[in-house]
Amino acid sequence: MKLKACAKINLTLDVLGKREDGYHLIDSVFQSVSLCDEVSVKINDTIIVRCSDDSICDKSNIAYKAAQSFFEFTGVSGGAEIVIEKHIPLASGMGGGSADAAAVIVALDKLYKTNLSQDTLCKIGLSVGADVPFCIVGGTARVGGIGEKMERLANMPECAILLIKHGQKLSTADMYRQVDAYPQNKYYTQAMVDGIEKGEIDTVCKNVFNAFASVCDNDSLIQDINHTKPQAVSLSGSGPTVFVIYKDIIDAQNAANKLKEIGYSPIIATPTKNGITVE
Numbered sequence: 001m002k003l004k005a006c007a008k009i010n011l012t013l014d015v016l017g018k019r020e021d022g023y024h025l026i027d028s029v030f031q032s033v034s035l036c037d038e039v040s041v042k043i044n045d046t047i048i049v050r051c052s053d054d055s056i057c058d059k060s061n062i063a064y065k066a067a068q069s070f071f072e073f074t075g076v077s078g079g080a081e082i083v084i085e086k087h088i089p090l091a092s093g094m095g096g097g098s099a100d101a102a103a104v105i106v107a108l109d110k111l112y113k114t115n116l117s118q119d120t121l122c123k124i125g126l127s128v129g130a131d132v133p134f135c136i137v138g139g140t141a142r143v144g145g146i147g148e149k150m151e152r153l154a155n156m157p158e159c160a161i162l163l164i165k166h167g168q169k170l171s172t173a174d175m176y177r178q179v180d181a182y183p184q185n186k187y188y189t190q191a192m193v194d195g196i197e198k199g200e201i202d203t204v205c206k207n208v209f210n211a212f213a214s215v216c217d218n219d220s221l222i223q224d225i226n227h228t229k230p231q232a233v234s235l236s237g238s239g240p241t242v243f244v245i246y247k248d249i250i251d252a253q254n255a256a257n258k259l260k261e262i263g264y265s266p267i268i269a270t271p272t273k274n275g276i277t278v279e
Contacts, residue, residue: 001107002279004036005099006138006272007088008131009161009236009243011204012189015179015211023146024176027189029196030131031156032138033243033269035163036277037088037100039063041107044081051084056097066101066128070108073124074116080108091169093237095131099275102135106276122150138275142193153193156271157201159231160252162244163267164259166221172238178215205232205245212238224262228255 011029018024047067051057058064067080082104088096105124109116116124118137125132130147140153188209195203213235225233225244232245246252249268256266 001041001111003039003041003103003107004277004279005039005088005096005103005135006032006275006277007035007092007094007096007099007163007269008032008134008275009094009163009241010210010234011156011208012192013210013212013235013237014187014189015176015184016187017183018176018180019146025145026143026147027187028143029153029189029192030134030141030143032135032140032272032275033094033161033163034272035088035094035267035269037096037103038085039100039103039107040083041104041111042081043111044079046079047082048080049082049084052086053090056090061100062097062129062132063100063104066104066125066132067108069124069127070105073127074112074114076112076114078112080104080111089165089241092165092241093169093235093239094163094241095135095237098129098131099135101125101128101132103276105132106136106278110278135275139273140196140271142189153196154199155273156196157199157204158248159201159271160246160249161269161271162225162230162246162252162256162259163236163241163269164221164225164244164264165241166264167218167240169240170216170238175212175215175238179211182214184211201231201247208232208234208245210235216240218242221264224259224264225255228258230255
């Protein structure tokens with residue numbers, strides 16, 4: 001079985017505070033985008049993961065853990081041969097590993113005919129990683145709590161998106177510590193939700209926000225992007241990927257050409273309605 005596992009971006013990421021156990025509470029709008037990994041899953045006696053990136057072909061791969069969790073949860077005796085063709089950059093803040101894990105859970109449910117509900121698939125996914133349930137559901141969703149609360153929204157208005165991974169990924173824990181030192185005094189997620197529900201791309205772009213952007217050193221990249229006259233620019237997750245919204249593919253392509261000329265490697269994408277697609 002072949003599946004496409006879509007990357008995600010954070011249209012907003014408000015940090016509301018921290019629980020006593022140290023986990024941070026967020027209010028965020030997640031959006032699936034067309035950049036995707038290709039995942040193939042077959043029934044096998046044991047769990048095997050093969051990947052186009054040799055550095056993640058062992059049991060530490062979240063896709064391996066997803067298969068383990070599926071079999072533990074369902075009590076099914078079996079295995080899986082998992083082959084991943086990576087297109088979503090590693091450690092980019094776009095949920096590539098979570099998307100792969102989501103694809104494995106969805107595939108195993110179909111291959112082993114367990115007929116689990118989407119809520120149950122998401123429960124299995126949450127045991128693997130906080131972003132996996134969203135990757136199973138996909139599209140546009142408001143995500144809250146520590147990542148376990150999810151509300152599906154209307155589809156994001158049509159637009160084009162550039163994805164630019166530039167620089168090294170910083171420690172998410174360190175970034176949270178810096179954000180904690182300067183708490184937010186304005187929140188953007190509700191306004192973003194209102195804009196999406198009304199289908200107003202201008203309102204969406206006006207409320208793009210990521211609390212981590214203030215502690216991420218990418219000023220020169222942002223300055224170069226602003227020369228292309230984008231609708232909105234922000235960080236995805238805890239970075240280092242920056243996403244840029246344009247009104248259409250032509251504007252995105254023109255911007256990509258300009259950014260390539262000065263040494264960046266932008267990827268053109270569009271919003272998608274699903275996180276996982278079975279081919």
